[in-house]
Structures are given as structure tokens and as C-alpha cells.
Amino acid sequence: MSNKNGEILLSICVPTYRQPERIRRLFDNLTSQETAGIEILIRDDSPDDQTEKIVQEIISKNIFEIKYFKGEKAAVGGYDSAFLFLIKQASGRYLFWFGDDVLVPGALAKISESLKKNPDVDLLWINSGNINNPEDVGIKLPEDRFFDDPNDILEVDVGLLFFSSIINRQKAIGGLAGAEKFIGTAVAGFYLVLYVLIQGGRSYFIKKPLFLCESKPAGEVRWYDSFDVHALNYYLVGKEFSGKFRRKSFRKAFGDQFSQIWRAVLVERAKGLKTGFGSETPKISKVIKFYWSFPEAWLAVFLFSLPRPVIRFFYRIYKYFFPNHHQRGRF
Numbered sequence: 001m002s003n004k005n006g007e008i009l010l011s012i013c014v015p016t017y018r019q020p021e022r023i024r025r026l027f028d029n030l031t032s033q034e035t036a037g038i039e040i041l042i043r044d045d046s047p048d049d050q051t052e053k054i055v056q057e058i059i060s061k062n063i064f065e066i067k068y069f070k071g072e073k074a075a076v077g078g079y080d081s082a083f084l085f086l087i088k089q090a091s092g093r094y095l096f097w098f099g100d101d102v103l104v105p106g107a108l109a110k111i112s113e114s115l116k117k118n119p120d121v122d123l124l125w126i127n128s129g130n131i132n133n134p135e136d137v138g139i140k141l142p143e144d145r146f147f148d149d150p151n152d153i154l155e156v157d158v159g160l161l162f163f164s165s166i167i168n169r170q171k172a173i174g175g176l177a178g179a180e181k182f183i184g185t186a187v188a189g190f191y192l193v194l195y196v197l198i199q200g201g202r203s204y205f206i207k208k209p210l211f212l213c214e215s216k217p218a219g220e221v222r223w224y225d226s227f228d229v230h231a232l233n234y235y236l237v238g239k240e241f242s243g244k245f246r247r248k249s250f251r252k253a254f255g256d257q258f259s260q261i262w263r264a265v266l267v268e269r270a271k272g273l274k275t276g277f278g279s280e281t282p283k284i285s286k287v288i289k290f291y292w293s294f295p296e297a298w299l300a301v302f303l304f305s306l307p308r309p310v311i312r313f314f315y316r317i318y319k320y321f322f323p324n325h326h327q328r329g330r331f
Helices: 020-030 050-060 078-089 107-117 150-156 169-173 176-180 188-197 222-240 247-270 281-291 295-304 308-321
Strands: 010-016 038-044 065-070 094-097 121-130 133-137 145-147 165-168 202-213
Touching (some): 010 020, 038 050, 050 065, 078 169, 107 121, 121 188, 145 150, 150 247, 169 188, 176 188, 222 247, 222 281, 247 295
Antiparallel strands (some): 094 165, 121 133, 121 165
16 A cells, blocks of 8 residues: 555556466465555556456555556557556556566565665666576666666666666656657657666666566567567667767667577577568668677578578577577566
8 A cells, every 4th residue: 555645655557468377376466465555557458357366355444545447458469558558548657667576575565675775776677587597687786786877777787677677667767759659669668768878877687586487488489579679679769869868888888788689599590490580571671770880790690591591500509609699688
């Protein structure tokens, strides 16, 4: 519930579509968390009422501060549209996107404590871990720390910024019109994170993983979807702010991001996935258009142009010499 003075500190925004079991897990997870000063907003675009039944059951218990909205999935950009809708409905000082991950015990108490102790922070960056191996953390920084220069935080791992950032709502609202241009890319929220970063406020990083992500099984088509999102669409959003960041920082951030995802997709192609990037000329053209000045782009284009048996052969050689190395599956 809200604080004694009625203030909502944190709004947890949850867009959902035909995932009642994940909504159930979300509330099971939150039951053991400290939720004072926290509201949960759910935009449910499911065509059935399974999710609604679960939410109404939870509302009747009066345990959490819940705002539930029943909508319809947009023809384009359902997730982006739902997320931006929830931001407009939120009341909290800060916004937290939350999907199908799991909060660790005490996570919300730690988040609330950090926000209250550091009211000048516009972005709180929380670490994540692998649900099957919590020691495998997403952001490998040695300690909690402040970032006063947005260029420094951009260089750490731009791919994890949106999924693990809690941002100042008032600052984010100013960027809604810009974010709406990216509805349908799955990264409209990433636009808002960069928008908040360039406003000049401080950012704070928490080293301890406060939520755990499920690893994605190898060979799923979502890897190719992820290439669109995390290599091409991320770059499109980043270019909107390229003049606001140091050129060196921008190139490092998006070069690292591109490297992570094309290598992961290449491995999936070597393992037998039969569709996607390797056979789509328009996508290759976009890579060249966006990343032509990044030397690694030409290596990526060359490797993806090879026949699948040749890619598989090179991958086997690679695994023979580096058997313990793996491409981190973050997406």
C-alpha cells in the first residue's frame, strides 16, 4: 500500500498478453516482498478472461495497491503501446518495467531504501542473475556506485539498460512523444531510459542481483526476433540521442551490443535454426547501413553469407579449442 503521506514511490508496470500463469507467479513472488509505497499496474490485452480472474482474486484480498486495465492488443506494437499506456496511468515517483522474471527475497525493500536514500537519482540500475545460476550476473561491476556522467553508464552494457532500470517518472513523461515514434520496435521503453539519462540527473547501480531471469532455450525463433530488437532497433533508438553522448561512448556501447547479438544468432544458426537473419537480404542491408563503420560488421556479414554446413564446421572447430566458452543468452 502507499506510504503514510499517501505517496506512491514506485510503479511496477506489467503489460501482459495470454500469460495468466506468469501473472500468478508474479503475485506469488510479491507476497513475500515489502510493498509499502508501491503500486502494480497491469495492462491485460488477452482476448479471454483468465488473467482478469487471477487479478480480481488478488484485488479482493486487498494485499497490494493494484490498477488493472483491460484492453485490446494493438495491431502494431502491442507491447510498446501497453507499456506507454501504463506509464501515463502510473502515480509513482519512479517506474519499473517488470516482465516474467523473479524478484529475489527483499528486492523491493532494497529498491525502496535506495530510492529514499538517494532522492536525486533519476535512474536506479539493478543487477540481474540467471535463475538457474544466480552467480551468473548480468552486469559485472565490482561494487555499488553512482554514475554522474551518462556516458559512463552507457558504456557498461547498453543492452541491459532498459530491462533493469528504474526511472524517474516525471523525467520520463517528457519523452513520451518521442517514444511513441518507436511503437512496434519493442524498445520504446529503451528510448525513455536514454531520454532520462540525458536530462543530467544521477544514476545509481546496485551490484547484488535483485531479480532472476529465465535462460532462453537454444534454437528458438526469438533469437532472430532478438536480432531485430537488440541490434537493429536498439541502434535506431540510439541514433536519436547520438549527439547527446560522446562519440566514443556511443560507438563502444552499440558496437558491444551488436557483437553480443550477432555472435549469439550465428551460434543458433550453426545449431540448425533454419530461418531468420542468415537468409534475409533486407536485414543484411540494414546491418550494413547501420554498422558499416564498425569493422566487426563486415565479419558478421561475411560469416552469415556462408552456407550453413560451413558455419557449422567453423563452429565445431571453435568449440574444440574453446569448449567452456559460451555466448551469454541475455535476451
